[in-house]
Amino acid sequence: MTTITMAIAELEARIRRIFTNCGVRAETAGAVARVIAAGERDNCKSHGIYRVEGCLRVLKAGKVAPDAIPEVRSGEGPIIRVDAGGGYASPAYEAARPTLIERARRQGLAALVINDCVHFSALWYEVEDLAGEGLAVLSMCPSHAAMAPSGGRAPLLGTNPFAFGWPRPGKDPYVFDFATTLVARGEIELHEREGKALPEGWAVGPDGQPTTDPSAALAGAMLPFGQHKGSAIATMIELLAGAMLGDFMSQEAREFMEGTRLLPRHGALILAFDPSAFSQGRDRDPLADGERLLQGIADQGARLPSQRRYAARRIARAEGIRLSTEEVALLDRLEAQ
Numbered sequence: 001m002t003t004i005t006m007a008i009a010e011l012e013a014r015i016r017r018i019f020t021n022c023g024v025r026a027e028t029a030g031a032v033a034r035v036i037a038a039g040e041r042d043n044c045k046s047h048g049i050y051r052v053e054g055c056l057r058v059l060k061a062g063k064v065a066p067d068a069i070p071e072v073r074s075g076e077g078p079i080i081r082v083d084a085g086g087g088y089a090s091p092a093y094e095a096a097r098p099t100l101i102e103r104a105r106r107q108g109l110a111a112l113v114i115n116d117c118v119h120f121s122a123l124w125y126e127v128e129d130l131a132g133e134g135l136a137v138l139s140m141c142p143s144h145a146a147m148a149p150s151g152g153r154a155p156l157l158g159t160n161p162f163a164f165g166w167p168r169p170g171k172d173p174y175v176f177d178f179a180t181t182l183v184a185r186g187e188i189e190l191h192e193r194e195g196k197a198l199p200e201g202w203a204v205g206p207d208g209q210p211t212t213d214p215s216a217a218l219a220g221a222m223l224p225f226g227q228h229k230g231s232a233i234a235t236m237i238e239l240l241a242g243a244m245l246g247d248f249m250s251q252e253a254r255e256f257m258e259g260t261r262l263l264p265r266h267g268a269l270i271l272a273f274d275p276s277a278f279s280q281g282r283d284r285d286p287l288a289d290g291e292r293l294l295q296g297i298a299d300q301g302a303r304l305p306s307q308r309r310y311a312a313r314r315i316a317r318a319e320g321i322r323l324s325t326e327e328v329a330l331l332d333r334l335e336a337q
């Protein structure tokens, strides 16, 4: 495959221009470009530049507000709310971020509730950002009904991602981030685009039978990872980050977007904890204890989640991001339109 190398900053600027050319508010375009370029930089293809077209499709369909200004309602307690006003999720997170960090440090824990956003990104971006501020973090959101519950055959739950971050002073944070389906839906869409069959066990078709055809999988239902375990975590996310936030669950998000070909609109929940506040009065250092555990994992030759991402990032920073000629042509086309 022929590849072209592009500097991270150039990719980010080009994505930003694509969005501002389409009438998206400059601050929103900046926030969206940062998270998409970071996905590509870290070789997370299902949430890299592939997402640009998806974000524009939802814009053309009139289902995302290009000029929404996120409204932060912080009050004084542990819950900080940000109304995304039907805009993309990334600017809403950026608007509430300083309050979330300050509140978690001052009170030991804080929760960020994002309402009414179009969510298209990987969760690690925000989780890693907050862990870099010394906080432990849990993040989750519904998506659109695309997954059958374990034992079922029809889409009801979302691909509902779940991410965790833990600070590591002087090192990249410990971060895991996964869909509760066997893979993200973006991965199946990429298989469809590339004409590749799926591995067995990822999905059932509209007839409820197992399929390796990505188009049939997209029309049918994806399956949870770990059977009943992934199914239960996805259900928890519907309850905590859907019902509890007074926002759409995945079924409603699907109805609102009239299917799953457009990105979902719903809420999101980020919980931030100051580890030192939880161990007060104990003569122990939670971060040092954490390091011992993480070192123990590495000592067994096992890799930590995000290790692949961090390695890809180091290469991208040193050499630029490698893009295929098709990906560059896509950027050219979107920038010219």
Ligand code: NDP
Residues within 6 Å of the ligand: 046, 047, 119, 120, 121, 122, 123, 124, 141, 142, 143, 159, 160, 161, 162, 163, 175, 176, 177, 178, 179, 180, 181, 182, 183, 184, 185, 187, 303, 304, 305, 306, 307, 308, 309, 310
């Ligand atoms: P993967 O299965 O590719 O990876 C899940 C996690 O496991 C990552 O943290 C990954 O780290 C880690 N990992 C993978 N292989 C190993 C290994 N061998 N040993 C240790 N750790 C490993 O991700 P998914 O396909 O489930 O999800 C991809 C993305 O899709 C996520 O970022 C998620 O947030 C996003 N998503 C977003 C949705 C939304 O609504 N916004 C919905 C669903 C998914 P590493 O990256 O370093 O490989």
Ligand code: PYC
Residues within 6 Å of the ligand: 046, 119, 120, 121, 143, 144, 159, 179, 184, 185, 186, 187, 263, 264
């Ligand atoms: O890949 O499952 C996915 C997804 C849904 C919304 C954004 N990404």
